[in-house]
Amino acid sequence: MEEDGVVRMIDQRKLPHVFEIFESRSYLDTAWAIKEMVVRGAGAIGATAAFAVAQAALSINSNDFDEFVAKLEEAANVVRNTRPTAVNLFHAVDRVLSAARRCDNAEDAKVRVFEEARRIADEDVEACRKIGEYGSEFIEDGDVVLTHCNAGALAFVDFGTALAPIRIAHYSGKKVVVFVDETRPRLQGARLTAWELKMEGIEHYVIADNAAGYFMKKGVIKKVIVGADRIAANGDVANKIGTYKLALAAKANGIPFYVAAPTSTFDLNCPSGDKIPIEERQEDEVLYVWGVTDEGKWVRVRIVPKDCKARNPAFDVTPNELVSAIITEKGVFYPPFSDSIMKMFSKRC
Ligand code: MRU
Numbered sequence: 001m002e003e004d005g006v007v008r009m010i011d012q013r014k015l016p017h018v019f020e021i022f023e024s025r026s027y028l029d030t031a032w033a034i035k036e037m038v039v040r041g042a043g044a045i046g047a048t049a050a051f052a053v054a055q056a057a058l059s060i061n062s063n064d065f066d067e068f069v070a071k072l073e074e075a076a077n078v079v080r081n082t083r084p085t086a087v088n089l090f091h092a093v094d095r096v097l098s099a100a101r102r103c104d105n106a107e108d109a110k111v112r113v114f115e116e117a118r119r120i121a122d123e124d125v126e127a128c129r130k131i132g133e134y135g136s137e138f139i140e141d142g143d144v145v146l147t148h149c150n151a152g153a154l155a156f157v158d159f160g161t162a163l164a165p166i167r168i169a170h171y172s173g174k175k176v177v178v179f180v181d182e183t184r185p186r187l188q189g190a191r192l193t194a195w196e197l198k199m200e201g202i203e204h205y206v207i208a209d210n211a212a213g214y215f216m217k218k219g220v221i222k223k224v225i226v227g228a229d230r231i232a233a234n235g236d237v238a239n240k241i242g243t244y245k246l247a248l249a250a251k252a253n254g255i256p257f258y259v260a261a262p263t264s265t266f267d268l269n270c271p272s273g274d275k276i277p278i279e280e281r282q283e284d285e286v287l288y289v290w291g292v293t294d295e296g297k298w299v300r301v302r303i304v305p306k307d308c309k310a311r312n313p314a315f316d317v318t319p320n321e322l323v324s325a326i327i328t329e330k331g332v333f334y335p336p337f338s339d340s341i342m343k344m345f346s347k348r349c
Contacts, residue, residue: 001051001054001055001114001117005025005055005058006023006024006025007023007024007030007033007048007051007052007055008021008022008023008024009021009022009024009033009038009039009044009048010022010039010154011038012037012038012039012040012154012192013036013037013038015154015191015192015195016191016192016194016195016198017292017296017298022038022039024052024055025055026055026059027052027053027055027056027059027075027078027079028078030048030049030051030052030055030079031052031078031079031081031082033048034048034049034052034079034082034083034089035082035083037186040150040154040155040188041086041150041151041154041155041156041227042086042087042088042089042151042155042156042227042228042229042230042261042265043088043124043127043128043155043156043157043161043262043264043265044154044155044156044157045082045083045086045088045089046086046088046089046091046092046120046124046264047092047117047120047121047124047156047157049079049080049082049089049092049093050092050093050095050096050116050117050120050121051117051121052075052079053072053075053076053079053093053096053097053113053117054096054110054113054114054116054117056071056072056075056076056079057072057075057100057109057110057113057114058110058114060072060075060106062106063106065103065104065105065106065109068100068106068109069100069101069109072097072100072109072113073097076093076096076097079093080093083279084277084278084279085229085230085238085276085277085278085279085314085315086229086230086265087229087230087264087265087266087267088229088262088264088265091264092117092120092264095116095120096113096116096117096120098116099112099113099115099116100112100113121157122157123264124156124157124158124262124264125156125157125158125159126329127262127263127264127328127329128153128156128157128158128159128160128161128164128262128329129159129164130329130330131161131164131165131260131261131262131327131328131329132159132164132165132167132168133168134165134327134328134329134331134332135164135165135168135225135258135260135327135332136164136165136166136168136169136172136174137165138165138223138225138256138258138325138327139165139166139169139174139176139223140174140222141174141175142174142175143169143174143175143176143177143222143223144176144177144178144179144215144220144221144222144223145166145176145177145178145179145221145222145223145224145225146178146179146181146212146215146216146221146223146224146225146246147162147163147166147178147179147180147181147189147193147224147225147226148181148183148189148224148226148239148240148242148243148246149181149183149188149189149193149226149227149239149240149242149243150183150188150189150191150192150193150196150227151163151226151227151228151260152192152193152196152197153196154192154196155192155227160196160227161227161228161260161261161262161327162225162226162227162260163193163196163197164260165225165260165327166178166202166225167200167202170200170202175203176202176203177203177204177205178193178197178202178203178204178205179204179205179207179212179215179220179221180193180194180197180204180205180206180207181207181209181212181242181246182206182207182208182209183209183240183242184209184242184286185285185286185289185312186285187289188240189206190206194206209242212246212249213249213253216249216250216252216253216255217253221255222255223255223256223258224246224247224250224255224256224257224258225258225259225260226239226240226243226246226257226258226259226260227239227240227259227260227261228259228260228261228265228326229265229315230265230266230267230270230276231259231261231265231266231267231326231341232267232270232271232272232273232275232276233266233267233268233269233270233271233272233338233341233342234271234272234273234320234337234338234341235320235323235326235333235335235336235337235338235341236272236273236274236276236317236318236319236320237259237261237273237317237318237320237323237326238273238276238278238315238316238317238318239259239315239316239318240314240315240316241313241314241315241316242316243315243316243318244316244317244318244319244322245316247318247319247322247323248322250322251322256324256325257318257322257323257324258323258324258325258326258327259318259323259325259326259327260326260327260328261326261327261328262328262329263328263329263330263344263345266341266345268341268342268345273317273318273319273320274317276315276317278313278314278315278316278317279313279314279315280311280312280313280314281312281313281314282312283309283310283311283312285312286304286310286311286312287302287303287304287308287310288300288301288302288303289301289303320335320336320337321335323335323337328344330344331344
């Protein structure tokens with residue numbers, strides 16, 4: 001978001017076929033863009049949510065500061081009600097609201113909220129780079145790494161988390177091959193991760209979600225690196241649906257399973273993963289697929305018999321005992337996670 005109050009984001013619904021910038025001129029439109037996944041990915045929706053509240057602040061005409069704050073809180077609730085799982089969104093909204101509450105007049109608060117939103121966006125980029133540096137130590141020359149969904153630059157303000165160690169390893173001259181889970185139903189792997197890796201010239205193969213176990217058992221996949229949408233205080237990890245199954249297969253095959261996430265993805269209010277709210281999205285995402293013909297025409301086709309129903313949980317929880325390490329911008333945590341997570345957050349206070 002610039003001073004003009006317009007939030008600009010890559011329209012991720014259209015990638016990889018069309019690169020288009022979506023411009024949102026109001027906090028309601030920005031909240032809609034989060035809900036409809038114009039923008040997606042934990043860090044990206046966190047920063048976008050912060051800018052949505054900044055847009056709301058700009059639009060409130062009130063000289064009474066209490067009234068201004070009350071209206072801002074109302075708008076913040078609209079933003080909170082977009083997507084429930086990625087905790088970055090809630091942390092970001094709370095941060096910008098606190099910045100407003102620290103002021104004593106609306107004009108000052110408008111400036112402070114915008115500054116705080118910018119800070120959140122900048123910190124996100126910095127955290128991703130650090131994660132890349134720490135995480136690249138785990139990647140050896142010649143590794144084949146599996147990733148799921150998209151925890152790349154598109155899922156954050158820049159650079160990404162799961163893809164950050166791969167990027168740094170690649171820049172430093174290591175040969176890395178990435179196996180990209182297609183990630184049904186919204187195909188963030190096939191559409192977005194493949195697009196990012198292609199742009200970077202990193203060798204990759206998109207695989208059907210069901211193929212990962214086969215390649216692990218064959219000894220082809222050496223490591224798994226995924227992102228996270230929320231990490232509980234005990235190290236349980238909520239990430240894109242299908243992650244849990246990958247972690248089980250990795251454990252069964254003796255393959256390290258790494259989670260890369262900034263500390264803004266931790267939720268100490270969730271003692272364990274069963275307290276993490278899991279978004280269930282509309283069944284149409286499972287019943288139909290979208291794509292573009294060779295002639296460039298968008299088509300949506302039904303792949304399930306008419307009148308059949310579908311269930312569509314967007315995330316699952318991987319229990320901490322299946323996680324080899326959590327790579328953050330503050331360093332790498334190893335099991336047992338509870339103590340190291342508590343220590344890291346108490347140091348921050
Ligand atoms: O539903 P999405 O696309 O917003 O889901 C988020 C994700 O892309 C993944 O779960 C990702 O691995 C973690 S977010 C960086």
